[in-house]
Amino acid sequence: MNEIRLNKICGGKSRYHQFIGRIPCRIFFAGLAVLLFLFCLVPLQAKEVDYINISNPFLNKIPIAITQFKTFNGNDAEVNHGKNAEQILKDALDFTGYLKVLNSKGFLSNPAQTGIQLGQINFKDWTGIGADLLITGGIEELENQVTLKLRLFDAFNSKLLVGKIYTGASSQIRRMIHLFCSEVSHKLTGNWGVFNSKISFVSTVKGHKEIFVCEFDGHNPKQITHHKSISLSPNWSFDGRWLAYVSYAKGKPDLYIKNLKEKRGAIVNYKGSNISPDWMPDQLNFAAALSFSGNQEIYLLTKKGEVTKRITKSWGVNVSPSFSPDGKKIAFTSNRGGTPQIYIKDLDGGEVKRVTFKGRYNTSPAWSPDGKKIAYVGIKKNKIDIFVINLTSVSGMPVQLTMNQQDNEDPSWSPDGSLIAFTSNREGGVSRLFVMTSAGTDQRRLLTLTGKQSQPGWSKSTSFEN
């Protein structure tokens, strides 16, 4: 990342100067702390921006045109990298589920030849084909350094929304495009989006279950563990540096806490089972279900594996903790009422509130990043599907997101709350990773890998660090 140089457009010297004044500089200089603040300011930002409300379940996709990249020197390398960058950009924005990338066959003009800047674009050519938004791209390659010049326009209002220049090695093109996509997302939704996020998951390797990590769109899957055992339930720390997961490497289910870069960590192997970790927001502590007392209860632990607090106290099964985004509450599965249902409890004591009432089997709660909803797994008429329940609505009626597509489990929210990754065996009965919008639309396979995949865990941070 540090190899990518983001030009200081605000104080820049180039011809991009002309549009710089229109873009609020504070966005460009937003440090990491500020990004986190912005995350909290989402409703305000969304109002300011008001292009797309990603939490609207009846959202119509916004049509966007993405032009061919203008090459500045016109050599083969530039042309090829330009094509590559254009495809990455289209794939990434298409992945969001709220943008419809228009087919370039219908385009009336070609800014790659006529110019990609504000004054050079005839917006009627774009509104005429139904494009609300337009992205133009330019690519320049000098001494193995690629410079990408990217602009997002509001075609209806003939207005520049985002303008960015990135410079880096050609191997960093994907990264640079995704940085720009984050800017686009932020401008349109008030949220930095999923483009810098990662997904951990479980995949079989030669009959064993190992933990893997891939990018938000399923690219670049990497095997993280080599226990040659059963490894399960990976979960990211808020900063994306730590993974907690379960492994039977020593014959029984224990918790493994791993710092991905520094190759250090801890093992929680109390008597009984040590399962279902969920990291806290903004803290390197996590909750997990431990049974050393003879009963499965949820505890709070440090990243070193020290138990600091017991959260549940009820005979029977208490598993699958999921923190509210403010870190003050915890949702979990318990069969205290006779059947497994979702409950919520304040971390600082207080009474336990039951959330699900429909059906006899509701498990695996996943609290949405906006704090308003909980996605979970329910069994209805012998079919396992993903539901979402609105915590703020009076009716409390769950909405079924998957239906008539075999078994669907393990919901995990994208950090911006726009998407949900899940496991489904809809393709030939083999367990695979899928993704859908939070409204249940655009259900598609996330990645192609040998073996069986399950338990996607989306990273929680939308920031650019790591």
Next chain:
Amino acid sequence: MNRKLWINFMAAILVVGLFMTVSCAKKTIVTDGTTIEDQAKVEAEEAAAAKVLAEQERIKSQELQDQMAKEQALKEAKILAAKNRFSNQNIHFEFDSAQLSSMAKQLIEEKAEWLGANSGVAVIIEGHCDERGTTDYNIALGERRAIVVKNYLVNLGISGSRLTTVSFGEEKPLDPAANEAAYRKNRRAQFVIK
């Protein structure tokens, strides 16, 4: 004349007697040969009888040995069968349940008997679930199943220190098929001898 007749008569008897003696002696020789022959036969017959007897004895003892071995094998087979039954007969559960049915209890009582007769043996009680439902919840449910079985055994007098529990949730199905028959097989507590 009378006297002469008497002498002649006597002489005739003598001659006849002599003849008879001769013939008798001849006969004795013949008789002797027969006796020798008979004796050999008898001896052979006796030897054969002894042999038969010995053989019979041998067979008898062999049979006895065989029977003992058979009984031993049967005993061992019974022990092995009991051991196999102990390891292979799983305790089954209803969906999303860790409750023991009367059949399950009977089976555990049988296992308690075996554990009582094999006091040196320590076992692992594995809890398993069918594939439906959630990974985490199924580990928890499997653990409850294993613990319930362990507690029942402890109540029957088996020392808890001989019984370890572990849950594999839905990770180790006996039958990977996705149908009710397979699910029924997979929802189980399984005994593994350490």
